[in-house]
Each structure stands twice: as structure tokens, then as C-alpha cells.
Amino acid sequence: MAAQLPITKPKTTWRRIWKVVIHVASWVGVASIPRLLSTNPPPFHLTSLVPPLLLAGFFYLNYHILIPRLFAKRRFLAYFGVVLVLLGLFYWPFISRATGITKRPSRPHRTEIVVGKPGQTTVQLQHSRPPQGIWMIGILVWIISSGLRITSEWFETERARRELQNNHLTAELAFLKSQVSPHFLFNTLNNIYSLAQLKADEAPEAILQLSQLMRYMLYESAAPRVPLDREVAYVRTYMDLQRLRLTPEQVAISFMVEGNLSGCMIEPMLLIPLVENAFKHGISARHPSKIAVELAVAGQQLQFNVTNTRFPEAKADHDPNSGIGLPNVQQRLALLYPDRYTLQLDQTPTEYSVALTLTLAHAPLPVS
Numbered sequence: 001m002a003a004q005l006p007i008t009k010p011k012t013t014w015r016r017i018w019k020v021v022i023h024v025a026s027w028v029g030v031a032s033i034p035r036l037l038s039t040n041p042p043p044f045h046l047t048s049l050v051p052p053l054l055l056a057g058f059f060y061l062n063y064h065i066l067i068p069r070l071f072a073k074r075r076f077l078a079y080f081g082v083v084l085v086l087l088g089l090f091y092w093p094f095i096s097r098a099t100g101i102t103k104r105p106s107r108p109h110r111t112e113i114v115v116g117k118p119g120q121t122t123v124q125l126q127h128s129r130p131p132q133g134i135w136m137i138g139i140l141v142w143i144i145s146s147g148l149r150i151t152s153e154w155f156e157t158e159r160a161r162r163e164l165q166n167n168h169l170t171a172e173l174a175f176l177k178s179q180v181s182p183h184f185l186f187n188t189l190n191n192i193y194s195l196a197q198l199k200a201d202e203a204p205e206a207i208l209q210l211s212q213l214m215r216y217m218l219y220e221s222a223a224p225r226v227p228l229d230r231e232v233a234y235v236r237t238y239m240d241l242q243r244l245r246l247t248p249e250q251v252a253i254s255f256m257v258e259g260n261l262s263g264c265m266i267e268p269m270l271l272i273p274l275v276e277n278a279f280k281h282g283i284s285a286r287h288p289s290k291i292a293v294e295l296a297v298a299g300q301q302l303q304f305n306v307t308n309t310r311f312p313e314a315k316a317d318h319d320p321n322s323g324i325g326l327p328n329v330q331q332r333l334a335l336l337y338p339d340r341y342t343l344q345l346d347q348t349p350t351e352y353s354v355a356l357t358l359t360l361a362h363a364p365l366p367v368s
């Protein structure tokens with residue numbers, strides 16, 4: 001017999017309780033307004049609760065039905081017509097008495113005995129009059145109800161817009177990150193293939209280093225952010241893997257790190273395309289080459305510089321997949337660090353350099 005899952009009832013949150021308390025207190029205040037404004041308040045009677053109850057019904061009818069079904073759908077004529085009818089029905093007793101349509105006098109609630117000359121007494125019956133402020137209560141309730149509903153709709157629309165924008169950002173970042181992984185893996189496998197062709201002793205070590213890089217790509221880079229020291233270790237392992245197929249006489253490779261990396265977080269695989277681009281375009285089989293990578297951290301400020309030898313006479317690579325490195329980085333920087341980065345590309349007849357300045361703190365974090 002299959003076990004049944006326990007039915008969990010939604011818990012009443014303190015927010016809901018607080019909301020109910022505010023509503024109840026507000027309507028108690030509305031019911032007290034006529035007595036507070038009146039110079040001659042009548043004694044309490046159950047019939048005095050009818051106007052506040054009518055106002056409450058009008059408030060929630062306008063909030064839950066009229067605004068969403070009429071006003072929000074731009075049926076303004078129908079909306080204002082219904083509101084005027086409802087307010088007219090509420091104010092009809094006061095209008096009929098003020099215009100004399102209803103002749104029934106208001107009931108006296110206090111008797112004053114005025115003593116004049118000896119043996120003469122005068123009895124005066126004072127009738128309660130609705131305070132002047134009563135005419136504004138219905139309109140005030142309508143304004144508050146409409147304002148709260150329209151404001152609530154605006155906040156809800158804004159929340160949905162931000163959620164949609166965040167989902168779009170997450171999807172776009174996932175696509176950009178997915179571009180980096182296969183592109184990098186393809187180039188690395190080509191390097192190991194070259195070592196295997198040469199029957200180099202470094203081939204097993206290259207495979208081991210590739211497994212470390214793949215572990216980072218498959219598991220750690222799935223997080224929205226990673227510790228900066230892990231990203232730096234990833235770049236260092238990649239450069240060590242490149243050294244296995246190159247000789248120091250052919251290419252001078254350097255990697256310098258300055259500053260305290262602990263506590264700093266960065267979007268994974270953000271730096272590697274810049275380094276990979278340098279190795280792809282900054283190495284020549286006929287001329288000495290240089291690749292220098294420098295990373296410096298001061299507080300939450302990251303400075304990342306990559307410089308490689310430039311060979312203007314080299315033919316352009318027409319591989320359609322070869323140019324995704326820098327554009328990929330630029331798009332991710334624009335999405336993740338708006339107004340928090342600068343990316344400067346410079347070239348001379350002999351060198352090509354990329355300088356990235358990044359503020360790591362307070363960068364927006366996408367939903368994973």
C-alpha cells in the first residue's frame with residue numbers, strides 16, 4: 001500500500017495577520033469619524049454601523065472587481081458610471097433629507113430643559129445633524145481604494161517585469177557560458193593531440209591537467225559566482241597545459257598575481273577567454289613570441305592585463321567559431337557588471353593588449 005503524503009495546510013503568516021488587523025482598525029476609524037466630527041454625537045445604535053459596512057463593501061468591490069474588470073481594461077465610462085451610482089445610493093439618505101424629499105425628521109437624542117422665569121420652563125429638543133465631513137468620507141474611501149489597487153497593480157507589474165528580465169538575463173548568461181566550454185575544450189584537445197603526435201612524455205600530464213580543467217568547467221562553473229582564487233587556479237592550469245606544447249625559446253609565458261584574493265568572488269570562466277585569445281593569436285612558429293598575464297587585486301578592484309605578441313602579416317582566421325572569445329566576454333560583462341567595468345583593447349605594430357578593470361563588489365547576481 002502506497003504511503004500517503006501528509007497534507008500540509010498553508011500557514012497563516014504574520015504578514016497576513018498584520019494586514020487583517022490594519023484593515024479592521026481602519027474601518028473602526030472610518031466608523032468613528034462621524035461621531036468625532038459631530039458637535040452633538042447621537043447615542044450608539046446598531047443602525048449606525050450600516051454606513052461603514054456599506055463603505056467597506058464599496059471599498060472591496062472597487063478594489064477587487066471594478067478596478068481589475070473595468071478600469072484596467074480601459075472601460076472608463078462603465079467604471080465611472082458604476083462608481084457614481086454606488087456613491088449616489090450611499091449618499092441618497094443625506095441628499096433626500098437635505099433637499100426635503102424625505103420629510104421624516106431625524107430622531108431627537110437629547111432633551112434640554114431651559115428654566116426661564118419662575119414657573120416657566122422651556123423644553124428644547126435638539127436633533128442630530130450629520131457632520132459636514134460625512135460628504136467626503138465616501139469619496140475618500142473611493143480614492144484610497146483606487147489608489148491602493150492601482151499602486152498594487154503597478155508593483156506587481158514591475159515585479160513581473162523584473163522577474164522576466166532576470167530570467168532572460170539568466171538564460172542569456174547560460175548560453176554565453178555554454179559557448180565558452182566547448183570552444184575551450186576543442187582547442188585544448190587539439191593541443192593534446194599535437195603532443196600525442198609528437199609522442200611527447202608530457203601527454204599523460206596534459207590529460208591530467210585537462211581533467212582538472214573539466215572538473216572545474218562541469219561542476220564549479222555551474223555556480224553564479226566562484227571564489228576568485230579558484231578562477232585564478234583555473235587560468236594557471238590552462239597556461240601550464242599550454243606550456244607543455246611550447247618551448248621557452250619559442251614563447252615566453254609569464255603569469256603574475258598580486259594582492260589578496262581571499263573573499264573575492266567572480267563570475268566563472270570570465271577571464272579564460274582573454275587568455276585563450278592571446279595563446280591563439282599571439283604565437284608564431286617562425287618568430288619569438290611573448291604572452292604576459294598580470295592580475296592585481298586591491299580591495300574589491302580587479303585589474304587583469306593580457307599582452308601578447310602581434311603578427312600583422314599573419315593571415316586572418318576565417319573559422320566562424322574562432323571569434324567568440326572577446327565578444328563573449330564583452331556581452332557577459334555588460335550583463336553582469338553594468339557600469340562596473342572597463343575593457344580596453346590596444347595594439348601596436350608588435351603587441352596586442354587587453355586591460356580589464358572590474359569592481360567585484362555589489363555586482364548583480366543572476367538567479368541560478
